[in-house]
Amino acid sequence: MRHRRRGSLLVVTLWLVTMLAVLAVAIGRFLSREVRLARYHTVRQQAKAFARGGVYLAMERLRQDAEQDEVDWLADDWASPTPSASESAWLIDVPSAGSATAQRRGTLVIRIIDEERKFNLNASGEAPADPLAAAARRLLSGLDVPSELAARLGDYIDADNEPRDPGGLESDVGQPPSYITKGGPLLSWSELLEIPGMAELKPVTLGALRSHSSVFLGADRHVNVNTVHPDVLVALGFSSNSAQALQLCRNNGTVFTDQATLLTTLEACLGADGLTSEETTLAGTYFATVSNTFTVVSEAVIDDRSPVRARIEAVIRRTGCPSDAEACIVAWVEG
Amino acid sequence: MRTAKGFTLVELLIAATMIAILFVGIAAHLRGGLTVWRRATDHGEAAQRMRVALDRLERDVVHAIVYDDRKERYGADGLLPLPGFGSGELRFFTQTVTRSGYPPSLRLVTYQCSPSSATPGLWRTSQAIAEARGNIAPTPEAMLPECAELSLRYAFQLSESSEAPSVMDWRPTWPDDPNEPLRLPRLVEVTIRSAAGRLARRIIAVPVGQFGTPVLPPAEEGAGGGGGA
Numbered sequence: 001m002r003h004r005r006r007g008s009l010l011v012v013t014l015w016l017v018t019m020l021a022v023l024a025v026a027i028g029r030f031l032s033r034e035v036r037l038a039r040y041h042t043v044r045q046q047a048k049a050f051a052r053g054g055v056y057l058a059m060e061r062l063r064q065d066a067e068q069d070e071v072d073w074l075a076d077d078w079a080s081p082t083p084s085a086s087e088s089a090w091l092i093d094v095p096s097a098g099s100a101t102a103q104r105r106g107t108l109v110i111r112i113i114d115e116e117r118k119f120n121l122n123a124s125g126e127a128p129a130d131p132l133a134a135a136a137r138r139l140l141s142g143l144d145v146p147s148e149l150a151a152r153l154g155d156y157i158d159a160d161n162e163p164r165d166p167g168g169l170e171s172d173v174g175q176p177p178s179y180i181t182k183g184g185p186l187l188s189w190s191e192l193l194e195i196p197g198m199a200e201l202k203p204v205t206l207g208a209l210r211s212h213s214s215v216f217l218g219a220d221r222h223v224n225v226n227t228v229h230p231d232v233l234v235a236l237g238f239s240s241n242s243a244q245a246l247q248l249c250r251n252n253g254t255v256f257t258d259q260a261t262l263l264t265t266l267e268a269c270l271g272a273d274g275l276t277s278e279e280t281t282l283a284g285t286y287f288a289t290v291s292n293t294f295t296v297v298s299e300a301v302i303d304d305r306s307p308v309r310a311r312i313e314a315v316i317r318r319t320g321c322p323s324d325a326e327a328c329i330v331a332w333v334e335g
Numbered sequence: 336m337r338t339a340k341g342f343t344l345v346e347l348l349i350a351a352t353m354i355a356i357l358f359v360g361i362a363a364h365l366r367g368g369l370t371v372w373r374r375a376t377d378h379g380e381a382a383q384r385m386r387v388a389l390d391r392l393e394r395d396v397v398h399a400i401v402y403d404d405r406k407e408r409y410g411a412d413g414l415l416p417l418p419g420f421g422s423g424e425l426r427f428f429t430q431t432v433t434r435s436g437y438p439p440s441l442r443l444v445t446y447q448c449s450p451s452s453a454t455p456g457l458w459r460t461s462q463a464i465a466e467a468r469g470n471i472a473p474t475p476e477a478m479l480p481e482c483a484e485l486s487l488r489y490a491f492q493l494s495e496s497s498e499a500p501s502v503m504d505w506r507p508t509w510p511d512d513p514n515e516p517l518r519l520p521r522l523v524e525v526t527i528r529s530a531a532g533r534l535a536r537r538i539i540a541v542p543v544g545q546f547g548t549p550v551l552p553p554a555e556e557g558a559g560g561g562g563g564a
Contacts, residue, residue, distance in 0.1 A: 055542075178469050184408075188400050189438035190430045194464055203436025210438075314542065332542035333439055334397060335432060 040308065047106070047300040047310035048334070050094055054110045054298030055314045059327045062112070062294060066318055066326070072291040073226035073255050078112045094302060106302035115315065116291040117227035119235060120220065121213040122185040124150065125157025128164055131237070132221060139235035143208045145201065152195050159183045169196060186215040188331060216293050216315045216330055225256045225266070225287040237282050245270045256289045292319045293330075311335040381481065385527060385535040388457055388479040395429045395444050395459075396523050396539045402428040402441065402464070404517050416443060416467055420509035420520060423447065423485055427519075431461075443467040446478075448485035448527070457482035457527065484528040489520035491544070519544040 058078070065077045073079070094106035119139050123132035133154060140150040148167030155168045158181075163170050171180045179196065189210065192198045201209075212231055223232060230243040238246075249269035256262050266283055267274050275283065299311040314332045321328035342350070402415070409417040418427045424447035430439035445460045457479035466473065489509035494502045509520045521544035526536045 178465060180465070180468055182403065184403060184405060187402070187404070188430065188441070190400070190441040191402075192438055193440055199437070206437060329542045331400075332397065333430060333432065334394075 036305075039304070043302050043304045043308045044310065047302045047308050050106075050108050050300035050302070051298045051310040051312045051334075054092075054108050054300065055296050055312055055316075055329070058110050058112055058294075058296040058298065059316050059329075062316060062318060063326045071226065071255060071257050071289050072114060072116075072224055074250065075253075078294070079114070079227075094300065106300060106307075109297075109299045109301075111297045113295040113297070114224060114227045114291045115214040115216055115293040115295055116220075116222070116224040116288070117229050117232070118212055118214040118217075119223070119232045120217040121153070121209075121215050122157060122217070123221055124154045125159075125185065126154075127158075128154065135235045135237065139212060139232065140209070142231060142235065143212060144205050145209065146197070149195070149197050149201070152197065153192075156181045156191075156195050157183075157185060185218075189215060191215075214293070216295075216317070218320070222286050222288040224289065224291045225262065225283070226250065226289060227291065228287075236286060238279055239276075241273070242270055242275065242279055256287075258289055262287055262289065293317050381529065381531070381533060382535075384479055384481070385529070385533070388482075389525065389527070389535060389537050391459070391478060392425075392446060392525060393537065393539045395431075395446075396425075396427075396541060398430040398439065399427050399519055399541055400430060400441075400543060401517050401519060406517060414468065415464070418517070420487065420489055420523070422487055422507040424449075425487065425523075445473075446485065448479075448482040454480065455482070455530075456480040457485060479527065479529075481529040481531065482527055483530045484526075486526040486528070488524040490522040490524075491518075491520050 061078055065072070068077065090108075090110040092108040092110070093104045094108055095103060119136065120132075121136070123130075124136040124140075126133040126136075128134075136154070137147070137150050140153070141147065146167075151164035151166060151168035154164050155170050161170050162168075169179070169181075172178065173180070182191065182194075186192070192206075192209075212229055223236075225246075230240075230247050233243040233246065234240055246266070246269060254265065254269055256265050263275075263280065263283060266287075294316050296314045296316055297311070298314070299309065302308045312332065312334050315330045316327055317330050318327050401418075403409075406417075409415045416426065419425070420427065424445065426443070426445045429442055429444050431442050432439045441464055443462045443464065446457065448457045449455070454477070456477050458475040459478050460473035460475050462471070462473045488505045488507060490503035490505050491509075492504055494504040503522060505524065510518070519541050521541055523539045523541060524536065525539065526534060528534050
């Protein structure tokens with residue numbers, strides 16, 4: 001007779017195998033997540049290090065440029081770094097770890113922007129009747145900044161306690177939290193948001209304000225004629241025709257090399273119509289041919305499973321640095 | 336004749352006893368492994384919390400700025416609190432990126448490792464300028480509950496000693512001379528000791544520390560593009 005066995009060994013084995021498999025999957029997923037996080041952290045640190053390196057590379061380039069020539073213009077070494085670069089940016093391949101040349105792992109994009117092609121926003125704090133204060137109002141109006149905010153900006157910077165028209169705002173300690181104006185120049189872009197109403201501006205307006213004006217120019221009020229934005233020229237009091245003619249002239253390769261020949265070159269640029277006497281005065285007062293303050297935007301993108309980015313915006317100054325340093329950093333924001 | 340099915344009670348008892356002995360043996364071995372696993376996990380989590388706290392502190396220090404370089408603008412009664420870099424606490428102005436497309440917001444932040452609300456730990460506060468002027472007490476944020484000690488050192492330049500010319504001149508506080516102009520250190524060394532005795536140390540570079548107080552070029556007259564105002 002056949003002896004039937006009904007053991008439970010197979011059932012127990014299957015149960016154990018199932019439990020072990022579930023455990024293995026759970027541990028595997030946990031470890032995989034940890035590895036992904038660690039990898040992202042590492043790649044992010046690498047991207048940040050590359051971006052920081054980009055800023056120091058730009059500093060060195062600016063220092064070398066100052067040694068090579070005394071003029072800063074839009075075809076200069078810092079503005080058009082390499083023939084293969086896209087518009088005024090350096091593109092540097094980031095190699096894989098342990099490989100100096102072989103595999104490309106990402107890209108470092110460095111862009112240098114002349115701050116002295118912009119209007120010195122701290123001039124808004126001049127007395128309302130001052131030509132520079134009027135220029136600031138014109139510029140801000142052209143950028144769709146409401147006139148009330150332009151007046152508040154002037155009140156924030158100036159030392160007096162008289163609200164400007166229209167809609168200016170001086171210190172108000174009536175209701176906490178108090179609003180107290182600075183009574184001094186802006187030293188960073190962050191301070192703009194301290195002025196009531198500025199935070200309600202659209203990002204595009206703030207972006208335009210950033211690209212047309214600067215808070216890093218100290219007491220200097222000059223602009224670099226070789227790089228100045230046409231809108232800034234118009235705000236300063238030049239006619240649109242003169243601003244366009246100047247830009248065309250620059251695009252055709254004209255360089256303003258020194259202060260002595262500046263007016264002659266400018267008159268040759270503007271052709272038969274020439275400069276008005278007011279524009280001649282403006283040019284003599286505000287134009288320079290060199291720049292000392294630059295914004296460096298350095299962005300590293302490392303190709304991992306998904307691109308990992310690190311962006312730094314720094315402001316570099318080539319004069320007025322302590323300890324005889326040839327260049328120094330005056331602003332730094334990591335994104 | 337009927338075929339015998341199932342197990343006898345004795346067989347079941349023997350099997351149950353064997354399985355129990357087996358499990359007790361396995362558990363004894365597993366307990367050691369679990370203890371190691373738990374310790375490793377605790378250690379890892381503590382290290383992770385320290386790293387997160389140091390990352391946050393680093394982000395604030397890297398973005399440190401001198402908001403106003405005129406000392407007369409600091410003090411009590413509606414004036415700004417003076418920044419302070421002490422041996423055990425920090426108070427400085429920094430920028431915080433909050434909204435894309437907008438400038439960073441300006442904040443006065445403090446860090447200290449001390450009892451607050453009867454709970455020890457590393458505490459961070461953050462205030463808007465108007466809140467700081469108005470002495471409005473900020474809400475502390477617990478960064479690291481197990482922090483037992485925060486030690487800080489600062490460096491601005493290389494040592495002036497001829498014996499160690501390439502060594503940074505580390506100082507316990509910054510600035511150590513109240514008559515010096517307001518400026519930021521170049522390096523901040525942060526050491527955190529946890530209640531369990533673990534140490535975490537990081538040296539943070541302050542990019543604008545070299546500059547600190549902006550040395551603004553004076554307005555020049557006439558040639559050289561010197562300014563009109």
